[in-house]
Amino acid sequence: MKNIYISTPVYYVNGKPHIGHAYTTVIADFLKRYFEQRGHRCFLLTGTDEHGKKILRSSQENKQDVVDFVEDNVTNFKKLWDMLNIDYSVFTRTTNQKHEDLVKEVFSSLYKTKEIYEGNYEGFYCVKCEDFFTKKFSTDNQKCINCNGTLQFLNEEVFFLKVTNKREWIINLYKKNPRFLIPEKIKNELFNNFIDNDLSDLCVSRKKNGWGIETPISSGQEIYVWFDALLSYLSGFKQLKSESQEIDFWNDENIKIQIIGKEISRFHGLYWPILLDLLNKPQPNVILAHDWILFQGEKMSKSRGNIIDPNLLINKYGSDALRFFLLKEITISKGGKYSEELLVDCINNNLVNEFGNLFSRTIQMIIKYANGIIPESDLKSENTMHIKKIIMENKIKVENFWKDYFFSKGINELLAFIRDINKIIEDQKPWTLFKTNNKTKLNNLLNLLANCLLYIGWMFSPVLVDSWEKICEQLGILNENIDNARIENFGFLSNKKVKRTSHLFERINN
Numbered sequence: 191m192k193n194i195y196i197s198t199p200v201y202y203v204n205g206k207p208h209i210g211h212a213y214t215t216v217i218a219d220f221l222k223r224y225f226e227q228r229g230h231r232c233f234l235l236t237g238t239d240e241h242g243k244k245i246l247r248s249s250q251e252n253k254q255d256v257v258d259f260v261e262d263n264v265t266n267f268k269k270l271w272d273m274l275n276i277d278y279s280v281f282t283r284t285t286n287q288k289h290e291d292l293v294k295e296v297f298s299s300l301y302k303t304k305e306i307y308e309g310n311y312e313g314f315y316c317v318k319c320e321d322f323f324t325k326k327f328s329t330d331n332q333k334c335i336n337c338n339g340t341l342q343f344l345n346e347e348v349f350f351l352k353v354t355n356k357r358e359w360i361i362n363l364y365k366k367n368p369r370f371l372i373p374e375k376i377k378n379e380l381f382n383n384f385i386d387n388d389l390s391d392l393c394v395s396r397k398k399n400g401w402g403i404e405t406p407i408s409s410g411q412e413i414y415v416w417f418d419a420l421l422s423y424l425s426g427f428k429q430l431k432s433e434s435q436e437i438d439f440w441n442d443e444n445i446k447i448q449i450i451g452k453e454i455s456r457f458h459g460l461y462w463p464i465l466l467d468l469l470n471k472p473q474p475n476v477i478l479a480h481d482w483i484l485f486q487g488e489k490m491s492k493s494r495g496n497i498i499d500p501n502l503l504i505n506k507y508g509s510d511a512l513r514f515f516l517l518k519e520i521t522i523s524k525g526g527k528y529s530e531e532l533l534v535d536c537i538n539n540n541l542v543n544e545f546g547n548l549f550s551r552t553i554q555m556i557i558k559y560a561n562g563i564i565p566e567s568d569l570k571s572e573n574t575m576h577i578k579k580i581i582m583e584n585k586i587k588v589e590n591f592w593k594d595y596f597f598s599k600g601i602n603e604l605l606a607f608i609r610d611i612n613k614i615i616e617d618q619k620p621w622t623l624f625k626t627n628n629k630t631k632l633n634n635l636l637n638l639l640a641n642c643l644l645y646i647g648w649m650f651s652p653v654l655v656d657s658w659e660k661i662c663e664q665l666g667i668l669n670e671n672i673d674n675a676r677i678e679n680f681g682f683l684s685n686k687k688v689k690r691t692s693h694l695f696e697r698i699n700n
């Protein structure tokens with residue numbers, strides 16, 4: 191079974207993390223937990239991008255020393271990932287010495303092979319996006335096409351990375367792997383705007399501002415933040431907690447999945463593969479470039495002042511609720527809307543009314559009709575065969591969606607399964623079976639329903655991390671004992687003692 195490497199971007203620490211950062215990272219964590227559940231060994235890299243003029247400016251605006259400013263924001267990110275149950279393997283930082291050494295080494299070696307050369311950059315630069323713009327994109331109103339910020343005109347002696355001569359190569363890469371960058375529309379935009387149209391060599395240095403990695407060739411310049419940041423995906427392995435764990439996950443045998451926001455797809459879909467190729471490193475298998483979360487119809491941004499702080503939501507509604515909302519309501523290809531009403535609807539409708547209700551009514555019936563002990567099942571009964579079949583069909587559907595990164599569709603299939611099971615309860619009326627003393631049928635049904643709860647809980651466990659613990663506790667089992675085989679073998683729950691503790695999910699009355 192293949193090992194899987196998953197990365198989030200290294201986040202730019204010019205402020206606190208917002209719900210967009212949370213979304214990207216929840217996808218990564220969900221995938222890690224899901225693949226681990228299926229027996230893969232996974233490695234999840236996240237971290238922070240800490241250099242650049244924008245960060246220096248933000249620290250000054252904040253009247254803080256830049257080192258303290260960065261440190262505070264790194265802490266904010268780490269704290270949020272803990273609160274969100276993000277099980278990362280490494281938190282890489284671009285200010286780490288090992289990372290800086292690698293960046294300089296790569297820069298020097300590419301200069302030696304003449305892939306990096308000296309030249310003059312005349313054109314625009316957006317400090318907010320830390321991005322260069324050719325005149326074609328920006329002369330109209332001198333505003334950044336990305337963030338609408340005012341562009342700076344630069345005329346600097348800088349270093350360039352050869353990109354224009356890689357055009358054929360990059361076209362071929364996408365031919366060989368049409369799903370290298372998904373969704374399709376983002377790939378098409380990249381081709382229309384750059385690869386087919388306006389490919390130019392990339393500036394890989396800026397005039398020194400005192401907060402970056404100095405170029406190893408001539409002084410007075412610092413390495414461009416994106417050249418610096420992209421290499422984090424490779425240097426991260428050097429920043430594991432203990433040196434003995436240092437393993438290079440970026441190799442041919444492993445599956446490599448990178449998750450990003452669509453605004454940085456050019457860096458990842460164009461420059462990153464070129465860098466990897468120059469370093470003789472394998473390419474990622476897929477780059478998922480998700481669309482944005484809109485709030486009140488607009489993209490969230492600091493300047494608009496419409497940033498949603500995920501910490502507040504977690505404190506109010508819990509980590510599982512936010513993870514569930516993000517994976518169900520926001521999709522990679524279309525993004526989605528955030529509002530507190532939508533989040534509360536998800537909690538009350540899906541988690542409380544659907545899942546929570548099925549769970550508590552089943553546990554209650556086992557307590558009332560079977561003294562709290564899950565009865566043994568009749569593996570050969572027609573009802574068992576029937577429910578097993580529903581489970582297996584549902585599982586295939588959900589897994590197919592998730593394999594294709596349609597997280598929301600998979601979640602909706604699980605919710606549909608919950609409704610099917612509720613209907614089975616209404617049809618088979620365990621309360622009547624109890625009254626008429628039809629023990630065989632009743633016991634078998636209770637066992638089947640308990641197995642349905644286990645199935646739903648297990649499938650949801652990469653999303654609902656905290657709730658999974660509660661589910662296992664109430665079913666009288668230990669979560670580490672559950673695997674694919676046990677989900678499919680209905681004997682596992684027989685004679686387990688259920689426990690009625692708190693509700694799985696609390697209704698929100700605003």
Ligand SMILES: [Zn+2]
Nearest residue numbers: 316319334337
């Ligand atoms: Zn911009």
